[in-house]
Amino acid sequence: MDMSRQNNQSSNIVPSIPTIAIFLAIIVGGAVVLSTFAPILLPPQASVQAQRTDGLFTVLLLLGGVVFFLVQGLLVYSIIRFRVRPNDVSDGPNIHGNTTLEIVWTIIPAIVVVVLSILSFVVWQANSTPQDNVNLVEGKPMKINVVGARYAWSFEYITPQERPLAEGETLTEGQEAPRVSFASNQLHTYVGQHVKLDMNTRDVIHSFWIPAMRLKQDVMPGRTTELRFDPIATNSGFEYRLDEEGREVRLTPEQARLSKEEAAAQGLTNRYTKYRIVCSELCGSGHGQMYAYIYVHEDEEAFLANFYNPQVFAALNPPDDPVLKGEAILRSGAYPCANCHILNSLGWVGVTGPSLNGIGERAGRRVGGLNGIEYLAQSIHLPNEYLVPGYAAGQMPYFGYSAQAPAGHSPYNVMPESDLIGIIGYLCAQVESGNLNDNTCGLVFDDDGMLADSEATIAQIEAVTATYRSLYE
Amino acid sequence: MATISVPLEQLQPKVKRPGLGQYLRWSVDHKIIGVQYAVTALIFFLIGGALALGIRWELFTPDLDFMADGTAYNSLFSIHGTVMIFLWIIPMFGAFGNYLIPLQLGAKDMAFPWLNALAFWLIPPAGIFLLGGYLVGQTEAGWTSYPPLSTLFSGDGQTMWAMSIHLLGISSILGAINFIVTILNMRPEGMSLWQMPLFCWALLATSFIVVMATPFLAGALTLLLLDRVGGTAFFDANRGGDVLLWQNIFWFYSHPAVYIMVLPGMGVVSEILSVHSRKPVFGYRMIALSSMAIALVGFMVWAHHMFTSLQPELRIPFMITTMIIAVPTGIKIFSWIGTIWGGKIRFTSAMLFALGFLSMFVIGGISGVMLAAVPFNYQVHDTYFVVSHFHFVLFGGSVFSIYAAIYHWFPKVSGRMLDERLGRLHFALTYIGFFFTFFPMHWVGMLGMPRRVAVYAPEFQSWNIVIGIASFVLGFSTLILLYNMAWSWSKGRVAGANPWRALTLEWATTSPPPAWNFDEDPVPFEDPYGYGTEAAQAYLDAIDRAFGLPDAASDALPRTGSTPLSPAPAAGD
Numbered sequence A: 001m002d003m004s005r006q007n008n009q010s011s012n013i014v015p016s017i018p019t020i021a022i023f024l025a026i027i028v029g030g031a032v033v034l035s036t037f038a039p040i041l042l043p044p045q046a047s048v049q050a051q052r053t054d055g056l057f058t059v060l061l062l063l064g065g066v067v068f069f070l071v072q073g074l075l076v077y078s079i080i081r082f083r084v085r086p087n088d089v090s091d092g093p094n095i096h097g098n099t100t101l102e103i104v105w106t107i108i109p110a111i112v113v114v115v116l117s118i119l120s121f122v123v124w125q126a127n128s129t130p131q132d133n134v135n136l137v138e139g140k141p142m143k144i145n146v147v148g149a150r151y152a153w154s155f156e157y158i159t160p161q162e163r164p165l166a167e168g169e170t171l172t173e174g175q176e177a178p179r180v181s182f183a184s185n186q187l188h189t190y191v192g193q194h195v196k197l198d199m200n201t202r203d204v205i206h207s208f209w210i211p212a213m214r215l216k217q218d219v220m221p222g223r224t225t226e227l228r229f230d231p232i233a234t235n236s237g238f239e240y241r242l243d244e245e246g247r248e249v250r251l252t253p254e255q256a257r258l259s260k261e262e263a264a265a266q267g268l269t270n271r272y273t274k275y276r277i278v279c280s281e282l283c284g285s286g287h288g289q290m291y292a293y294i295y296v297h298e299d300e301e302a303f304l305a306n307f308y309n310p311q312v313f314a315a316l317n318p319p320d321d322p323v324l325k326g327e328a329i330l331r332s333g334a335y336p337c338a339n340c341h342i343l344n345s346l347g348w349v350g351v352t353g354p355s356l357n358g359i360g361e362r363a364g365r366r367v368g369g370l371n372g373i374e375y376l377a378q379s380i381h382l383p384n385e386y387l388v389p390g391y392a393a394g395q396m397p398y399f400g401y402s403a404q405a406p407a408g409h410s411p412y413n414v415m416p417e418s419d420l421i422g423i424i425g426y427l428c429a430q431v432e433s434g435n436l437n438d439n440t441c442g443l444v445f446d447d448d449g450m451l452a453d454s455e456a457t458i459a460q461i462e463a464v465t466a467t468y469r470s471l472y473e
Numbered sequence B: 001m002a003t004i005s006v007p008l009e010q011l012q013p014k015v016k017r018p019g020l021g022q023y024l025r026w027s028v029d030h031k032i033i034g035v036q037y038a039v040t041a042l043i044f045f046l047i048g049g050a051l052a053l054g055i056r057w058e059l060f061t062p063d064l065d066f067m068a069d070g071t072a073y074n075s076l077f078s079i080h081g082t083v084m085i086f087l088w089i090i091p092m093f094g095a096f097g098n099y100l101i102p103l104q105l106g107a108k109d110m111a112f113p114w115l116n117a118l119a120f121w122l123i124p125p126a127g128i129f130l131l132g133g134y135l136v137g138q139t140e141a142g143w144t145s146y147p148p149l150s151t152l153f154s155g156d157g158q159t160m161w162a163m164s165i166h167l168l169g170i171s172s173i174l175g176a177i178n179f180i181v182t183i184l185n186m187r188p189e190g191m192s193l194w195q196m197p198l199f200c201w202a203l204l205a206t207s208f209i210v211v212m213a214t215p216f217l218a219g220a221l222t223l224l225l226l227d228r229v230g231g232t233a234f235f236d237a238n239r240g241g242d243v244l245l246w247q248n249i250f251w252f253y254s255h256p257a258v259y260i261m262v263l264p265g266m267g268v269v270s271e272i273l274s275v276h277s278r279k280p281v282f283g284y285r286m287i288a289l290s291s292m293a294i295a296l297v298g299f300m301v302w303a304h305h306m307f308t309s310l311q312p313e314l315r316i317p318f319m320i321t322t323m324i325i326a327v328p329t330g331i332k333i334f335s336w337i338g339t340i341w342g343g344k345i346r347f348t349s350a351m352l353f354a355l356g357f358l359s360m361f362v363i364g365g366i367s368g369v370m371l372a373a374v375p376f377n378y379q380v381h382d383t384y385f386v387v388s389h390f391h392f393v394l395f396g397g398s399v400f401s402i403y404a405a406i407y408h409w410f411p412k413v414s415g416r417m418l419d420e421r422l423g424r425l426h427f428a429l430t431y432i433g434f435f436f437t438f439f440p441m442h443w444v445g446m447l448g449m450p451r452r453v454a455v456y457a458p459e460f461q462s463w464n465i466v467i468g469i470a471s472f473v474l475g476f477s478t479l480i481l482l483y484n485m486a487w488s489w490s491k492g493r494v495a496g497a498n499p500w501r502a503l504t505l506e507w508a509t510t511s512p513p514p515a516w517n518f519d520e521d522p523v524p525f526e527d528p529y530g531y532g533t534e535a536a537q538a539y540l541d542a543i544d545r546a547f548g549l550p551d552a553a554s555d556a557l558p559r560t561g562s563t564p565l566s567p568a569p570a571a572g573d
Helices: A003-012 A017-035 A048-081 A099-128 A253-257 A260-265 A300-316 A322-332 A359-366 A372-381 A417-428 A454-472 B020-024 B030-058 B070-104 B113-121 B123-136 B149-153 B157-185 B198-229 B243-276 B284-300 B302-306 B312-324 B326-340 B349-372 B374-380 B384-414 B420-447 B458-491 B534-547
Strands: A143-149 A152-162 A179-184 A186-190 A195-201 A206-210 A215-219 A225-229 A240-242 A248-250 A271-279 A291-297 A398-400 A412-414
Touching: A017 A048, A048 A099, A048 B326, A048 B349, A048 B374, A099 B312, A099 B326, A099 B349, A099 B374, A143 A206, A152 A186, A152 A291, A152 A300, A179 A186, A179 A300, A179 A322, A186 A300, A195 A206, A195 A215, A215 A225, A215 B374, A271 A300, A291 A300, A322 A417, A322 A454, A359 A372, A359 A417, A372 A398, A372 A417, A372 A454, A398 A454, A417 A454, B020 B030, B030 B070, B030 B113, B030 B123, B030 B384, B030 B458, B070 B113, B070 B123, B070 B157, B070 B198, B070 B243, B070 B384, B113 B123, B113 B157, B123 B157, B149 B198, B157 B198, B198 B243, B198 B284, B243 B284, B243 B302, B243 B326, B243 B349, B243 B384, B284 B312, B284 B326, B302 B312, B312 B326, B312 B349, B312 B374, B326 B349, B349 B374, B349 B384, B349 B420, B374 B420, B384 B420, B384 B458, B420 B458
Parallel strands: A143 A195, A186 A291, A398 A412
Antiparallel strands: A143 A152, A152 A179, A195 A225, A206 A215, A206 A271, A240 A248, A240 A271, A271 A291
């Protein structure tokens, strides 16, 4: 080996001090600039946890940026500086390594990953340390259960308020008084509440993700998982409010950013903001449509006035009218119908199932021998018996009276007979002609659009739904 | 070993390429089997690519409009992922392993030629079986097939999916045993383990992973099949089973499987960077040992795929092991830069793809470290950020290295050079198409778009259009490669034995090699990457003298070194 030639070449490949200095400046400068992009790379920061996570992300982006610019910079430099010149047919220098360099580029990355591990651990611990006093409403805790089902989220609120015993209901000794509870397809909270969710699934694995909160937790059959977070106000403020008639109004960015006092002075009370809740674990054909919203009210007062109190009132005063009862059940999101069906009266926009607009006019004409009530009951209870043309068996889940499925039917969702009666009543009232008496279920409405005789209608529907009871014996 | 070895003194007669019929029949010749692997894998690559473009076509709009329903869309990406992993990348590296290992070791064939053929012939039926799922209701549970979606809900295609992967697993294990035995036993005199080409080191590490991890996949698949058709309840929580059981066993295989798909590519890149920059591999031992370190640590990180489902107290330990694996990966990246540093870089198509590998793989590495940080992982787990990450690793890493390997070794297999101009065009379109397909996905994922959805929030549409257009550029670039291969197979410039003037033994025989590989036992050069010495020049000149040079050797690529022998010119610009 020609040592002199090798030494000569080796000295050519060490860049000059100014070159190194410029190179380092580009790397550090590039990484710092990159890390300032952190806020626009992520959604709004709507929880305390998001603030901590984003701090960690900025560090990750900074260090990632250093590695990125270092490696790409060295590559570009090498490609330009060490490209072969025309007609040069010689080999490069016979260099096999450099122990010092190799130790350096083993130790430095090792130190970096130790630092990152420690930082991640600190953030993880801060974010997952349980808070006391979760889900407080007027100083008392409630329980919030999240249920994932193909393809909708529903939220069950068990409030601290006691409810009167139902007819025939008795308490055994030592049993706690039953609480008022209600379900919704929206998650409501307010700034300052510590939220704790207990999460389950009815069928497959789902994953509960609120991008604005940087939180994600799978819900799994056979396990209850929990998620905790503390919502905060973001820089964009509260972008919506409910007007006097309960309709959602979108505020201008300026109105949204006003302080609570300034907004109240302008009459802009009851402000809130909302973020998407996404399912992020593949759960079947409607996976992409499985989302809900979390509403963050600006304070507890707004939360109580706009969500909590009306829900508690409705739970304590259920309507007798099966049509109104059915509407309340469907609106609550206790069943995932909205994710597959279109129904304009409730704002449903699902596309994977047949439209329910005007179903009350069609129901009695669908299947020979079945009147409207019988058809609707069968479609919900045993949906594969008759398939609307263009839709496959198995897309619509079963909704039976108990979790124990009748022979040959599985998997199964529970829909108590009382709920089924209300839902059938509501669907029968879906007509497009404008005249409710055009329904093909035989329901009779008076001129005000109310049922002529609620009790008779309940009896009429129950005569059909009762026939399914024998399946469970 | 001080003497300079001249492998063969006499010019070899031209060797005829095997006829088409030999490629379609059972053959125990590792070179035939290697080509069989490669062509089969390329066919599946086209199928998987077409499925990918179907995904992108659907995602041009936020609604479900191209595919018939959500289930059809789900089977699209389920089969895309499965095909690309099990029928493209893994068999394609099997192709290079089969073709090159005996040649690089100076051996006449693999240790178990018959087993080798069997391993290949399991692949076509498995592939047909997988695609046959479309006849009975294709799987829709993704390539990860999490129960209970895959057990209680998915169509009968899921059963065929599991049986197909079973067959492919057997094929992998047979191939890996063969590689290990061949590498450990069939090296020629004068080649210790530490003088072995780095591609062989990479395949050795890969094969250890295959042999240790794949049986776990087989176990998981058996339980899945029993749940589906045998009435058991291993994964059915309502009957005492556990859905996390599948995730744990599946990832215990499937995380190491990432290294099964990347380590051979790292071996390829180590070879190509050295040969085409005319400089020894920098830190040979560290690269070889880091492969082994990755193989070992790769078994301790599986649960980082489960940070949102794993018991919370186990998340931090798996974060730490995952972070550790960045260190040997970093060693490799810096060693590769050290290899080209100060060299005489020749921008052949093979080299362009190897450099492209370096610049893209490092992005996958950085996002990998970010994903390991548990709090950040919560935000991006199961989103397009992850899709981006693993495509930077498996496309920017594995596929770029496969492309590099095709340009580098096609002359040995066919006896003809691939067209360099088409190669550069292929590289440019692939690099740009790839980057703009996958880089924007990081952002889309962080902002809130989950993966595996046909319907998404409208605010993500503009990025999905950019991604979609780039993906079609990427898809088109593949056709250039295939055209180049088809054209060059018969019309390409004659390559000669050693067109790159490389020192490893596969170049010390004719292109293509005779059925028995070497007419006489070849004597390896003392250092497989000993470029820049006069001894190496002499060795390479001797190969040229022994096998002759093609007539038009000088037209596109000036040969390094000089022929006939003269002292190498002094370095200088």
